[in-house]
Amino acid sequence: MANRANTSTTLLLLFLSPLVCAAQIPHHHAPLFVFGDSLYDGGMTLYIGIKGAAAEFWPYGYTFFRKPAGRYSDGRLIPDFIAEYAGRPFLQPYLLPGLNNYTNGINFASAGACALVETRPNTINIKMQVDYFLDMVPKLKEQVGDEQAKKLLSKAVYLFNIGGNDYVELLNKNLKKPPLSPSKKKNYINLVIGNITTHIKTIYNQGGRKFAFQNLGPIGCMPSLKYMLGFKGACAQEPLELAQQHNAATLALMKRLEKELPGFKYSIYDFYSSLYVRVHHGDKYGFKETKTACCGSGRWHGDFTCQKPGQTFSVCSTPNEHLWFDAAHPTDKANQQFSKEFWSGDINVVAPYNLKTLFEM
Numbered sequence: 001m002a003n004r005a006n007t008s009t010t011l012l013l014l015f016l017s018p019l020v021c022a023a024q025i026p027h028h029h030a031p032l033f034v035f036g037d038s039l040y041d042g043g044m045t046l047y048i049g050i051k052g053a054a055a056e057f058w059p060y061g062y063t064f065f066r067k068p069a070g071r072y073s074d075g076r077l078i079p080d081f082i083a084e085y086a087g088r089p090f091l092q093p094y095l096l097p098g099l100n101n102y103t104n105g106i107n108f109a110s111a112g113a114c115a116l117v118e119t120r121p122n123t124i125n126i127k128m129q130v131d132y133f134l135d136m137v138p139k140l141k142e143q144v145g146d147e148q149a150k151k152l153l154s155k156a157v158y159l160f161n162i163g164g165n166d167y168v169e170l171l172n173k174n175l176k177k178p179p180l181s182p183s184k185k186k187n188y189i190n191l192v193i194g195n196i197t198t199h200i201k202t203i204y205n206q207g208g209r210k211f212a213f214q215n216l217g218p219i220g221c222m223p224s225l226k227y228m229l230g231f232k233g234a235c236a237q238e239p240l241e242l243a244q245q246h247n248a249a250t251l252a253l254m255k256r257l258e259k260e261l262p263g264f265k266y267s268i269y270d271f272y273s274s275l276y277v278r279v280h281h282g283d284k285y286g287f288k289e290t291k292t293a294c295c296g297s298g299r300w301h302g303d304f305t306c307q308k309p310g311q312t313f314s315v316c317s318t319p320n321e322h323l324w325f326d327a328a329h330p331t332d333k334a335n336q337q338f339s340k341e342f343w344s345g346d347i348n349v350v351a352p353y354n355l356k357t358l359f360e361m
């Protein structure tokens with residue numbers, strides 16, 4: 001008797017709820033919010049109105065999308081695969097006209113983005129991306145109501161890839177000058193990490209709890225950086241060391257925030273090691289060419305001429321044998337391998353949790 005009364009009360013409450021729509025969102029649904037640079041840009045840069053800033057011309061996108069898709073690769077990027085593994089459609093970029101559904105998450109990442117705002121003025125830097133996120137929160141609340149929005153924001157995974165461009169610019173400004181002193185490097189890393197900390201805390205204050213970081217790749221092996229430095233070997237040491245130091249600082253930051261901020265959880269994917277091992281032992285992973293990019297010109301196709309109108313560049317016929325699609329970005333095939341590790345890899349590649357576990361928490 002009592003049971004039956006309870007059931008009908010519940011049904012009545014559900015029926016009367018003004019948020020019938022929100023009730024359809026599964027209890028464990030975790031949106032994915034993405035922040036970062038061209039490694040994660042899912043089309044955001046198409047809308048900033050600077051021709052050629054986005055991956056908008058042939059041969060970008062051709063392997064998978066059969067046309068340019070605003071992604072710096074021949075196909076999908078890591079956030080695309082992650083969305084797929086989480087059972088979602090590809091995330092939409094925040095600047096997409098007509099956007100009105102935020103429950104799956106949004107991609108804020110944009111090509112050229114830096115952690116330090118003055119580094120590249122014509123890009124959507126990480127601060128602007130977080131400002132866009134703040135701008136989105138009321139829209140999400142409007143869509144699903146305050147209570148549901150609060151729940152979604154705390155369930156959500158906040159995925160970051162940022163910093164690479166800051167270090168490339170640091171090295172670029174120092175060309176033909178004496179090597180950077182250890183203290184100068186340390187100060188710069190502190191600024192980058194300090195700014196990232198501010199943005200994490202901003203999102204935390206909006207209810208964000210689950211943060212995932214792809215650590216910095218071995219930028220010294222990147223064709224564009226080697227070309228810039230005039231370096232002729234496999235990987236240039238100074239950029240590698242900068243990335244290692246940044247990655248150590250990122251790990252230390254995550255451990256500190258875990259102690260400082262109640263409920264804070266993180267995941268770090270060791271992109272550095274995964275990319276590095278593929279540069280040196282590509283054959284083990286199905287890559288025949290791991291130093292020269294598929295698209296570009298100059299030594300290792302390190303001159304970033306890919307897609308540039310009026311420039312001469314060449315494009316390989318077999319992107320799936322290449323690690324690098326252009327001078328700075330992996331191919332669809334490489335991104336798929338990285339994504340699998342990030343999603344479901346063991347603690348040797350992604351720790352303390354993989355993304356699948358982080359999503360389910």
Ligand SMILES: *[C@@H]1O[C@H](CO)[C@@H](O)[C@H](O)[C@H]1NC(C)=O
Pocket residue numbers: 101102103104
């Ligand atoms: C928003 O997206 C979710 C997930 O794809 C979907 O279930 C829901 O129906 C969408 N809502 C609207 C208003 O389109």
Ligand SMILES: *[C@@H]1O[C@H](CO)[C@@H](O)[C@H](O)[C@H]1NC(C)=O
Pocket residue numbers: 115116117118190191192193194195198
């Ligand atoms: C963020 O970077 C700027 C330089 O762009 C620097 O002046 C500022 O101190 C940094 N913030 C933190 C918290 O480190």
